[in-house]
Amino acid sequence: MPTDASGNITVVADTARTSGFSFTEPGFFDRSDPRDDAVFYRPPRLVQHIDDAAVAAVGAYYDEVGADGDVLDLMSSWVSHLSTPPRHLTVLGMNHAELAANTWAHERVVHDLNTDPRLPFADASFDTVVSTVSVDYLTQPVAVFTDVARVLRPGGRFAITFSNRCFPTKAVRGWLATDDAGHVRIVQDYLVASGAFDEPVAEQRPSAGDPVFAVCAARR
Numbered sequence: 001m002p003t004d005a006s007g008n009i010t011v012v013a014d015t016a017r018t019s020g021f022s023f024t025e026p027g028f029f030d031r032s033d034p035r036d037d038a039v040f041y042r043p044p045r046l047v048q049h050i051d052d053a054a055v056a057a058v059g060a061y062y063d064e065v066g067a068d069g070d071v072l073d074l075m076s077s078w079v080s081h082l083s084t085p086p087r088h089l090t091v092l093g094m095n096h097a098e099l100a101a102n103t104w105a106h107e108r109v110v111h112d113l114n115t116d117p118r119l120p121f122a123d124a125s126f127d128t129v130v131s132t133v134s135v136d137y138l139t140q141p142v143a144v145f146t147d148v149a150r151v152l153r154p155g156g157r158f159a160i161t162f163s164n165r166c167f168p169t170k171a172v173r174g175w176l177a178t179d180d181a182g183h184v185r186i187v188q189d190y191l192v193a194s195g196a197f198d199e200p201v202a203e204q205r206p207s208a209g210d211p212v213f214a215v216c217a218a219r220r
C-alpha cells in the first residue's frame, strides 16, 4: 500500500469493503502491532497527517460545531485543527514533544487511552471535545467515549473527524476491514453504545483534497 512523505501514513483504498464486521465481534480490536503504544509514538512526528485542503475542511467543521470555550483535543499532536484558538485548549496525546510544540495549547497531557480509557479530567470540565484522524487507534472506544461524556458539560459536543489515511499497524482490524461508509458507521456505533449522547450526526465535508468525514453528538 502507498505511503506518504512521512513513510508512515497509508491511504486506505475505498473499495466498498463494508463487511458488517461489528465492533462487538471477536478480533475487531486486534492490531498487527500489539506492542504498547508508547513504543510506536516515542519518536515525535511533527508532520501533517492530512493535506492542506482537508485541514481547512476540518477547521471549518469545528467552527460550525462551535468548538470554543474550554476545548479538549483528544489524541492530539503539535497542531489542533481549529480555525481559531479557543479560550482554553487542553491537548491529550502520546508524545510529549508533539504536545509541547502545540502553541495553542494551555494544558498538555500525555496519557495512553488504550492502557487507561479514563480521562484525567474533572466531571463537566469541557464545552467541546474534538478528535482528529485518530479514532481508529482506540482499542476501548466505548469506555473512552463514555468518559468523554463525563468530562463534557451537558449539551457539550463531541466532534470526531477522520479521512482515509492511517498508521495501518496501529489501527484496529475492524477499521482496516471496511471502507469510508463503514468507518462512519463504526464511529456512530461507538457513540450510541456509550449511551451518553444524543443521536449522532454524520456527514462528508467538502474537501478539495483528502476526504473528510465527521461525526458529532451532543452529551445528554
Ligand SMILES: C[S@@+](CC[C@H](N)C(=O)[O-])C[C@H]1O[C@@H](n2cnc3c(N)ncnc32)[C@H](O)[C@@H]1O
Residues within 6 Å of the ligand: 037, 041, 048, 049, 074, 075, 076, 077, 078, 079, 081, 092, 093, 094, 095, 098, 111, 112, 113, 114, 115, 131, 132, 133, 134, 137
Ligand atoms: C494520526 S495522529 C493525529 C494527530 C492529530 N490529532 C492530528 O490531527 O494531527 C494520531 C494521534 O493519536 C494519538 N494516539 C494514538 N494512540 C493513542 C493512545 N493510545 N492514547 C492517546 N492518544 C493516542 C497519538 O498521540 C497521535 O498524535
